Amino acid sequence: MTSPTPIVLFVCIHNAGRSQMAAGYMTALSDGAVRVLSGGSEPGNQINPIAIQAMQEEGIDITGNVPQLLSTEQVQASDAVITMGCGDVCPIFPGKRYEDWELTDPAGKNLDEVRPIRDDIKRRVQALLAEILPATV
Template sequence: MADSPTALFVCVHNAGRSQMAAGFLRELSGGAVEVRSAGSMPAERINPVAVDAMREVGVDITAEVPKVLTTDAVRASDVVITMGCGDACPIFPGKRYEDWELDDPAGQGIEAVRPIRDDIERRVRDLLDSLGVQPVR
């Protein structure tokens, strides 16, 4: 891995889970990890309930937009974390892959999204630990 590891979060719409994970990794790594997110079939906008849930814990993802998954993004990442994107994510030898089984926040209310958000934060903290990066908060 390079001096600054790169992580890519992938889900179908790049509007909820992957955006929350990317937001947490950006915030908690303090810039020590290059963060990307993408979707196999990106939505038009970020899930507003995911935005609200993240705002509750002090992480702002309002400026983010769903992006399409490209092979270049996978190729340029040290760690690729999939969240329900199935076979849409290209596999390259030598890459570290993780599949995080998480409920989809799409169509859910804030009460259902909070536990998903909290699970994502825990997993991101574990990811930081495995990358040897100390969280800034």
């Protein structure tokens, strides 16, 4: 990572489920050692209430989050950009670390269906965190 405090950007289409859960985990698990951004190519009106409920089970509160429009500036400022199903609509900049996490969209799913998605996101965030902050994890 190039910045003193690594910046990680999580992106999904509506910025209402997957990217918000990932951002919640990264914020909580990094204990402030990583600056976390999230955005969407077509942001929704609110965070998915089932995603909020699933994260509350983990002791992470994302109720105050609001879906945000992905900006070129966010991508430029980030050391790592993690996309989750946004396809070709996410801007790409040479020299950036990109990963595309293939995750089921939690939209329209019940809590039992969202838990495995949440748990997969947690595992991926933990692995990413171990790579970008190896001395502290």
